[in-house]
Amino acid sequence: MALIERQEELSCLERLIAGAALGEGKIALVSGPSAMGKSALLDALAERAIDVGALAITATASRMEQGLQLGVLRQLIQDAPLVPAERERAERLLEEGRRSAGERAGSELLLEEQVVHALITVLLEQSERYPLVILVDDVHHADRASLICLAYMARRVRGAKAVTVFAHNDGYAHDDLFGTDVLRLPHCRRLRLAPLSRRGVAALMAGRVGLGAVDRFIDEWYKLSGGNPLLAAALAEDHRGRLRTADAPPSELVVGEQFDQAVRECLRRAHPRTAQVAQGLAILGTREGLEELLGLPGFDVGRELDAMAAIGLLGSGTFRHEAVRSAVLAGTELGRRRELYRGAAELAYTRGLPPCVVADLLLHATGIDASWVVPTLEEAAMIALREGRVEEGISYLKLAWRQCADESRRAEIMTMLVRAQWRLNPAAPAGHLDLLAEAMTNGSLRGSDAIVLARALLWHGRFDEAREVLDRLISEMDAADHETRAELLVTQLWLRATHPPLVARTRYPRKADVLAGMVSGAVSRRMESTLALAEVVTRGPRESSLSTVERILESTHLDEMSMDVVENSLLALTYAGRCGLAAPLCDQFSAEASARQAPSRQARLAAIRAEIAIRQGDLPAAERHARTALETIPMSSWGVAIGGPLASMINALTAMGRHDAVREYLDRPVPKAMFQTRYGLHYLHARGRHNLAAESFTLAIHDFLRCGDLMTTWGLDNPSMIPWRADAGEACLRVGQAEEAMDLIEAHLAACDHAAHRARGIGLRLRAAGAEPQRRPALLRQATEYLQLAGDKYELARALSDLAEAYDALGDGRRSRTIAGRALAAAEECQATPMISALSRATEADDVPAPLPAPLPGALIDALSEAERRVAALAAAGYANHEIADKLYITVSTVEQHLTRTYRKLHITGRADLPLIQEFGNRP
Incomplete structure (x- = not known):
């Protein structure tokens, strides 16, 4: 194979031959x-020497054979075409020299001069027959006895028909005889091979990869x-290896x-x-500190870095490249x-570098047995952890x-580890x-660290063990520090909202007592957010409380x-009906959890x-987020909290009419x-909604009533969280139990406070279902x-659909068609397929279906x-002019x-062209 960018050196050596x-x-x-x-x-x-009729004899020194005296010289003699008598004589001389070297180990005069002279004479006598080319590779690894002989031969070769070529690596010349005797000889020629140029690397690679x-x-x-032929050839082989296994040529550099x-x-x-310094550099990543790490003088370190x-x-x-560092480390013995x-x-x-570096x-x-570790x-x-x-x-x-080694400290560290792994x-x-x-x-775990253990046990449903931990903490409360007392209060509030059956009847600290002392900002935030959730x-x-959690x-x-x-804060806002505020905040925290590599937090936020x-009626988004939650961490990792994302998935798929997909989740x-948790309430309610949609009314009523019994028993009977009475009432209406249904619906409405808009809207829709047609x-x-x-777009679509039916039952076809069109648009936005099908059939039954008003520009x-917006919103909802006047306390003429002004500003001809009522309500 042709040498690349080595022709000048080869020509020089050919001239020497x-x-x-x-x-x-x-030389x-x-x-x-x-x-x-x-x-x-x-x-x-060696090949060129043969071509011109010269004799080439070769040897290669090895680091592993440096202890084998005269090993290199033996290679040369064995490669030489000696006659039997010469070979026998050479073997005797080698054995004599080996024995002499052993006897004189450590002496300057390692070999007898007569032995050296005789051995070299055996070789140089070959030049009397034909020109002789003696090649010794890696001479820097040669044993000392061979080096003595080779140095002698270098002096003798001047008068012979011979060329002696020695190859050695930089970094060794100062250690061997070639740095002293040989280089001073007048007939010595020194050649140094430099790295390949860019053109040389291109030529090498072209012959291998194209x-x-x-x-x-x-x-x-x-x-x-770096122009190193061995490294360049290896890169070519890695590239070719990828070509053999990939469907297409590599689009990026392959380093394998x-x-x-x-x-x-x-x-x-x-x-x-050199390898020693490379290993140190691979560990430290920088030149600074290499001398101290390796115990080498700065001059030596600098020289090896240059090498x-x-x-x-x-x-x-x-x-x-990082691959170079990895290769150096991989080639370093593990103990070293x-x-x-x-x-x-x-x-x-010692140098005060950042803790993460150490x-x-x-x-x-x-x-390392040191106190700082x-x-x-x-x-x-x-x-x-703070940086994600x-x-x-x-x-x-x-x-x-x-x-x-300290057990109490070990328990604290283990608690930190549990928190970290939880992410x-x-x-x-x-x-x-x-x-x-x-x-x-054994008393090594106490205070807030013990509360972490209790919360983890609760997540995995190990309630009895969690209760034991909390009971022990409460029994030691009088001796506890103020932070621990505050954490116990937070735990009590959280149990009240999430694990109501586990709220112990034992004495928890009072909020007033806790607030009387100083607590950290972190504990204070946990207390306020948990209190807000418990209150809701x-x-x-x-x-x-809601203003506090917003802040x-x-x-x-x-x-x-x-x-x-x-x-806790997001759930408090959600259950309080402030979903429009909670949604963007939740999205913001989800993005942060993703950036911080915290799958568990991503799942919980999803x-x-x-x-x-x-609760916003955005069914596709609900399905998407629930699926993210269930796929980001395995279902088995959710513990008792699995009821949350499962309930959302079941509710979304049910409303979209995908009942086969629902059964897949219900079967899990x-x-x-x-x-025994709040998550179970959501699951029961969602399962009841599915049974109701599937017309399994008895099962639906059973799920709703069981959910209601638990909520009542636990003191969580809040229709804003779960409207179980309304849904049970709807199921009763579907089976003809009108009286029971109306009792449940009226009880639901009675439980709604002034801010429970969603729950009240659901209840009023169902009250209308049991009322006289005129009402x-x-x-x-x-x-x-x-x-x-x-x-809530979905519940709004249901109410609009019922309103369209109510007008149709009263013979008001114009209003019915207008409202039905709006209900259909809302249902399509939610992808509520069953409602879409029903409304589509209703509008298609008309000879001339009412066109849906297109959304108008916000401007x-x-x-x-x-005032015009309020009147337009009520008109779009189907109110007559006198009803709008009564509702807004204005005259019919004012309405x-x-x-009239609204129609002119919106460029429409009448109330049938009014846009969806959401457009009025969503304006600032």
Whole structure:
């Protein structure tokens, strides 16, 4: 194979052979960084020697054979075409020399001069027959006895028809005889091989991967290889390997196993100190500190860094590619690597480098018995978790737990570990709960850390064990610090809203007592958000509490302590009917959870977002978010909280008429313990809604009443959270139990407070279903107003559909068609297929179906005055002029004037062309 960019050196050596044929013996010393093609050059010279009638004898020294005295010289003699007598004589001399070297080990005079002279004479006598070319590769690895002989031969070769060529790597010349005797000889010629140029690398690659790939990747190949032929050839092999396995040519640079092996081979061929410095650099990542880490003088370190740069491994003082660093580390023996990491960790700590830098080194080091190790790992873990590097934080905490000898401290670290693992998957820390329970028993776990254990046990449905933990904490409450007392109060409120059966009758701290002391901002936020949620689900929303959680959400980030605050606050707003505010906040926190690599938090927020979407009537969004929640972490990891996302999925699919898909989710097993939680209430209600839609009325009534019994027993009987009476009343109406139905519906309406717009709208729609035909339109118009305020598009579509039927029953076809068109538009927006089908059939039954008014530009609606908007919204809902006048306390004439101006501003001809009433309500 033709040599690339080595023709000048090869021609020079060929001229030396030509001169040797004339009796001009020469020496050539070929040097350069490792893997620069010196061996290939010697191989090519051996072939040329044969072509011109010269005799080439070769030897290759090896680091592994340096202890074998005269090993290199033996190779040369064995390769020489000696006659039997000469060979026998040479073998005797080699044995004599080996014995002499053994006897004189450590002496300057390692071999007898007569033996050296006789051995070299055997070789040089061959030049009397034909020109002789003696080639010794990797001479820097030759044993000392052979080096003595080769140096002697270098002096003798001048008067013979012989050329002696020695190849050695840079970095060794100062250690061997060639740095002293040989280079001073007048007949010595020195040749140094430089890295290939960009053109040379292109030529090498073209012969292996083709010109097309060269045109695309040459700049990257040249930069990464540094002109080293071995590295460049390895990159070509990696590229070809990808071509063999891929469907299309690689679109990016391929750096694979061949390149890794080439890097290790370069270091294997280099000076041992070069590999040592490479290993240190791979550990530290920077030149700073290498002297201390390796125990080498700065001059030596600098020289080896220069050697690595010459080889092509470094560029601008750092490894050219992460693959180079990885290959260096992989080629370092494990024990040596761990010791280097240990030294680097100690050095980094001494230098005051950031905790995460020190912790990363500690992860790979042998154990360090120092007081600073565990605190450094804990600090690094907190930083990593705060920055969203969850897996790194977990690794630090695991090592800190293993390194820590204090049992109380170990329990605290394990609690931090449980919190961190929870971000990725709530099932991950389940294996640690027994260890924490044991620490609780022996007194090593206490305070807020014990509350973390209780919450984790509750998530996994281990209620009895959680109760034991909480009972023990409460029994020790008088001796507890103020933060622990505050956390106990937060836990009581949270249990009240989420696990009502577990609210112990024992004495929890009073809120007044807790607030009388100082608590941290984090605890204060948890207290306020949990209190708001507990108030909403037990007594209904309180304006002051909701204002507080709004403020909290606007200033809280998803750090390692705030997920409960975010979750409780969002749910409080959601159950209070403030979904329009909760939705964008939930989206904001979901994006943050995704950026922080917190799948568990992503899933929990997706579950909340699905619940919000259900209450907004956005069925496709509810399905999408519920699916995200169920797929981001496995269902088995959800514990008792699985009822939340499952309920949203079942509700969404039911309303969209996808009953086969619903059954798939209903068939999935759920924990029995779930039905002792708020999540179980949502699941029962959703299952009841599905049974109602599937006309399994008895099952539906059973689910609704069971849900209601639990809510009543637990003190959570709030129709804004779950309107179980309204749904049970609808099921009773469907089976003809009118009296029972109306009792349930009236009880539902009586339980609605003034802010429960969604619940009141649902109740009024059902009250209309049981009322006289003449009363139904008025009740349904009221229902649409409340549902418009609530922002629930699906329930609004149901109310509009019922209103269209009510007008049709009274013979008011014009109003019926107008309202039916609006109901159909709303149902299509929700993708509520059953309602769409029913409304489509109703509108198609008419000879001339009423066209749906198209949404109007916002600028037109903005042109309306506040009074005109109120009148237009009521007119669009189907109210007559005198009803609008009574409702707004104005005259009929004023209503007519407002409508006339509205038609003119909106460029429409009458109330049948009024846009959907949402457009009025959504304007500022």
